[in-house]
Every structure is written in C-alpha cells, then in structure tokens.
Amino acid sequence: MTKAHVNRLDNESLSALLDGEHALNDAPIASDDVATFGRYALIGDAMRAKENNNNTNFDISERISLALESEPVYADFSQPESTAEPLTTQGDKKVVAFNWRKPVAQLAIAASVAMFTIVGINTLPQAEDSVQNEIPLLQTTPLTGMASPVSYSSAPALENAEQGLRELQQQRIGALVLEHQRQARAAHSLKTARKDDISQEEKN
Amino acid sequence: MKVITFIMSLVLSFNAFANDTNPAKDLLIEMASAVHTRNFDASFVVVKGKSMEPYRWVHAKQGDIELEHLSLLNGAGLEMIRIDNQVTYFEPQSEPYSLTTDSIAGPIPEVLFKDIERLSAHYDFVLGGKGRIAGRPAQLVRIESKSEDKYNYWIWIDTESSLLLKAAYVNHQGEALEQLQLTHISVTEKPASLLLEVLNRDFPTPLPVNSVDEQTKANAMNWTIGWLPAGFELLKSDRHKLDLNNELTDYYLFSDGFVEVSVFVQRPLPGKRLSGALTSGATTIYVHNGGNFDVSVVGNIPTMSAKAIAESVSRAL
Numbered sequence: 001m002t003k004a005h006v007n008r009l010d011n012e013s014l015s016a017l018l019d020g021e022h023a024l025n026d027a028p029i030a031s032d033d034v035a036t037f038g039r040y041a042l043i044g045d046a047m048r049a050k051e052n053n054n055n056t057n058f059d060i061s062e063r064i065s066l067a068l069e070s071e072p073v074y075a076d077f078s079q080p081e082s083t084a085e086p087l088t089t090q091g092d093k094k095v096v097a098f099n100w101r102k103p104v105a106q107l108a109i110a111a112s113v114a115m116f117t118i119v120g121i122n123t124l125p126q127a128e129d130s131v132q133n134e135i136p137l138l139q140t141t142p143l144t145g146m147a148s149p150v151s152y153s154s155a156p157a158l159e160n161a162e163q164g165l166r167e168l169q170q171q172r173i174g175a176l177v178l179e180h181q182r183q184a185r186a187a188h189s190l191k192t193a194r195k196d197d198i199s200q201e202e203k204n
Numbered sequence: 205m206k207v208i209t210f211i212m213s214l215v216l217s218f219n220a221f222a223n224d225t226n227p228a229k230d231l232l233i234e235m236a237s238a239v240h241t242r243n244f245d246a247s248f249v250v251v252k253g254k255s256m257e258p259y260r261w262v263h264a265k266q267g268d269i270e271l272e273h274l275s276l277l278n279g280a281g282l283e284m285i286r287i288d289n290q291v292t293y294f295e296p297q298s299e300p301y302s303l304t305t306d307s308i309a310g311p312i313p314e315v316l317f318k319d320i321e322r323l324s325a326h327y328d329f330v331l332g333g334k335g336r337i338a339g340r341p342a343q344l345v346r347i348e349s350k351s352e353d354k355y356n357y358w359i360w361i362d363t364e365s366s367l368l369l370k371a372a373y374v375n376h377q378g379e380a381l382e383q384l385q386l387t388h389i390s391v392t393e394k395p396a397s398l399l400l401e402v403l404n405r406d407f408p409t410p411l412p413v414n415s416v417d418e419q420t421k422a423n424a425m426n427w428t429i430g431w432l433p434a435g436f437e438l439l440k441s442d443r444h445k446l447d448l449n450n451e452l453t454d455y456y457l458f459s460d461g462f463v464e465v466s467v468f469v470q471r472p473l474p475g476k477r478l479s480g481a482l483t484s485g486a487t488t489i490y491v492h493n494g495g496n497f498d499v500s501v502v503g504n505i506p507t508m509s510a511k512a513i514a515e516s517v518s519r520a521l
Contacts, residue, residue, distance in 0.1 A: 165475045173482065173489055173500075175448035176468055180502035182447075183440065183457050184464040185293065185309040188318070190439040191459060192305075 252485025264395030382485030
C-alpha cells in the first residue's frame with residue numbers, strides 16, 4: 001500500500017529511493033530540494049506509523065535539545081564540592097526554603113506527633129515493673145488480629161462510633177504532645193523572667 | 205583554751221567543706237562552657253524504644269556571636285537556629301517563630317547548657333565510670349533525682365573536648381528509657397561556612413515572653429493541682445485553643461529546672477473514657493477521666509508520677 005501510494009507522487013525517483021527501491025547515488029539527491037526530501041520521508045513515516053497504530057511524532061531531537069537548554073540543573077558535578085548550597089533561597093532574605101518546606105512535607109501531618117502516637121502503642125512498658133502494670137494502657141489504634149468484644153461486632157454502628165471516638169482521642173493526644181513540646185520551649189525564658197520578677201520585688 | 209580549739213576546728217571544718225568541690229558538677233560546668241565556645245559539627249540519634257530520630261547539630265562561635273543549628277533529619281523535619289540569644293523554630297505546617305533564649309530546646313535538656321547549680325536542690329551529681337563513646341574516651345556523669353518521682357539522667361562527656369557524647373533518661377531500676385548517642389563529631393578551629401550564612405538572613409522578631417502575669421494568676425484559680433513531684437513550680441497558666449484539633453484547654457506548665465510537665469484540663473470526650481498511660485521513650489502521657497472533665501499530663505516523668513498529678517486535679521472551690 002505504501003509503495004503504491006508514494007509511487008503516484010511526481011518525484012518518483014526520490015520516492016523510490018526513500019522506500020529502498022532505488023540504489024543510492026549522489027546525483028538525484030543533490031538535485032532535489034532538501035525540503036521535498038524531508039517531506040517525503042515524513043509522509044512515508046506517517047503511513048508506516050499508521051499501520052502500527054503509532055504516534056506520528058518525528059524528529060523531536062531538535063525540540064529535546066532546545067528543552068534541555070532551558071532545563072534547570074539539579075546536580076552539577078562540574079562545580080567544586082566546597083561551594084555548599086546556601087541554606088536559604090537567593091534574593092529574598094527571609095528564611096523560607098528549608099528542605100521540609102517543600103510541598104511533599106505538607107503531606108506529613110506533624111510527623112513527629114503522628115510518629116509519637118503510633119510508637120507509643122508499640123513500646124508500652126513490658127511486664128517487668130509490677131507497679132506499672134496496675135496502670136491501664138491506652139490503645140489509640142486497634143491492634144490487628146485482636147478479637148473485638150461481641151457487643152461491638154454485632155452492631156456495626158456501635159463499632160463505627162467506637163472507631164470515631166478512638167480517632168478523636170488519638171487526635172487529642174497528638175495535639176497535647178505537640179502543645180507540650182511547644183510550651184516547653186519557652187520554659188527557660190519564662191523561668192528567667194520569673195526570677196527577674198522575684199528579685200525585682202525583693203529590691204522594692 | 206577549749207573554746208579556742210573548738211573555734212579553730214569549726215573554722216577548719218568549714219574551710220574543708222568549702223573546698224570540697226564535686227568533680228561531677230565541675231565536668232558538667234566544663235561541658236556547658238565547651239558547648240558554647242567550640243566550633244563543632246555533630247550528628248546524633250535519639251532512640252526511643254523502637255523508634256529512632258537522627259539529628260544534625262552544628263555550632264560555631266564567630267567573634268562574640270554564637271551560632272547554632274539543630275535539625276531533625278527524618279520525616280517532615282524540624283529546624284532550630286540560634287543566633288546568640290534568639291532561637292527560631294521552623295516546624296512543618298506552621299509559620300516560623302522566634303524566642304528570646306540562649307539555648308535551643310531540643311532533645312537535650314536545656315539546663316545542661318546553663319547553670320547546672322540550680323538543680324542541686326533536687327538532684328545529685330555523681331561521677332560514674334569511664335568508657336569509649338563515639339570513638340572517644342568518655343566519662344560518665346549521673347544526674348540522679350533525689351526522689352523516685354522523677355527520672356535520672358546520665359551523660360557521657362568527652363574527656364578531651366568536654367563535649368557531650370551520649371546521654372540517657374534512666375529509671376530507678378537502671379533501665380535506659382531514651383538514649384541520645386553521637387555518631388560523629390568534628391571539632392574545628394574555624395566556624396562552618398554553612399552556619400555563617402545564617403548571619404545574612406532575617407528571622408522573625410522574638411515573641412514577647414510574659415512572666416507569671418495577671419492572666420496566669422487569675423487562671424490558676426480555676427483548678428487545684430493537689431500534688432506535684434518535689435521541686436516543680438508553676439511557670440505558666442492560661443486558657444487557649446490547641447493548634448491541631450482546635451479544642452479549648454486550661455493549660456498549666458510546670459518545671460523543676462530539668463524537665464517540664466504540662467497539665468491540660470479539657471471538656472470530656474463523649475462516650476466511655478478510660479484513664480490510662482501512653483509512653484514514648486521517657487515521655488509519658490497520662491489521660492485521666494475526672495468525671496465531668498478530662499485531665500491529661502504530658503512530660504518526661506515516670507508513669508506513676510503523671511498518674512498521681514492527673515488524679516490530684518480538682519475543681520477549685
């Protein structure tokens with residue numbers, strides 16, 4: 001089909017050459033316009049591609065090299081190692097671009113908190129200290145493979161409610177731990193401020 | 205004559221007492237000054253049970269200015285930068301903020317970088333054995349709580365550079381609950397160029413720190429906290445909303461100079477609530493069902509102490 005189609009075009013010798021029907025010699029190619037040559041090659045490729053149900057996108061090498069030119073460099077190994085990346089973005093003097101500020105970090109819900117609750121369950125004190133055993137330990141996430149009480153399993157609504165409550169409690173615990181971490185940071189300045197206050201009062 | 209001998213012996217014994225310095229305390233004081241004066245770049249991990257948090261800790265002294273950078277390397281991370289007495293905290297999902305304080309509140313108790321003397325009333329300083337930590341000769345110093353209501357803290361100090369090499373919260377059975385171990389440290393003559401870069405940046409203006417103000421005094425009247433381990437005093441008290449779940453809470457912050465304890469009194473959650481504890485490393489969270497209110501205690505204290513604090517909270521008359 002391809003051959004029949006192309007052979008009908010006016011420049012028969014060139015077309016035949018492209019389809020491998022002619023032996024290659026310089027004379028016909030030189031005499032022909034480069035553009036015509038390229039067009040014929042494209043037509044041939046397009047038709048062959050159609051047969052294979054393929055995309056007809058040809059000679060993208062030029063576009064790729066253009067795109068590469070404008071591509072930002074992620075790892076330039078040609079630069080000396082000593083020039084460390086600055087901690088912050090250039091131009092803007094405000095410190096914003098720490099590594100965790102990248103979008104991917106947004107997905108992690110206060111990671112340290114999430115980690116805390118999960119880890120907390122896994123590392124409950126083992127049965128070594130008899131005093132500690134008297135304290136019931138909270139389960140913020142249900143352990144897999146644990147038999148649930150009959151009353152829950154027979155009533156899915158209740159089970160869902162229970163699940164909701166657990167989540168609520170886990171959320172609260174996460175919030176409390178984060179709040180404790182934050183408040184504790186100011187503890188020392190509070191303490192100093194307090195001492196100053198007391199010494200001031202004593203002076204007065 | 206007898207009187208003179210008596211006076212002489214008194215004077216002599218007093219002198220002897222005054223000269224009796226504690227080598228463990230001296231080591232801690234040396235460490236505190238080393239941490240403030242040396243240029244170093246260290247990596248450490250904090251092991252809490254089965255979990256592990258890696259950190260990088262860089263400190264520099266440029267002229268009279270101290271620079272310090274501590275960052276959590278796993279997960280969403282956490283960055284803390286100190287320029288002299290301004291510390292800025294960068295947390296995921298919230299705006300960075302600064303505090304006016306001369307030490308970073310990270311996994312190492314802040315008081316170790318300050319005046320250790322203020323702990324003397326409630327802790328003993330004991331010299332332990334020598335060992336090799338992170339490839340360096342180390343001397344163990346134990347900070348032991350005088351009562352069993354609080355944990356002990358053990359510190360291994362580099363005998364050459366006086367820097368901290370390892371530390372652990374240890375319970376009264378001698379089990380390490382939470383350990384901090386340096387994996388690498390390099391002490392240099394010059395400050396790290398990476399850290400000097402920080403000097404060219406703008407940081408948020410420090411938040412004002414109010415000491416025990418009128419609001420605290422008024423709010424402290426809402427609830428009576430009947431029991432606290434020896435040495436704890438109230439630093440702050442207010443009513444505010446929690447960041448994560450927007451719940452309202454009556455909040456109390458206590459400290460004995462070494463560890464901080466938070467007490468939260470909240471509206472009860474619906475449904476059947478059980479009292480119980482949750483631990484991670486040395487940190488305990490105890491949730492207590494107080495009838496028509498919930499009390500939660502968070503801090504680096506033993507579970508029994510947290511339980512006792514939570515159960516001692518009652519509505520003020």
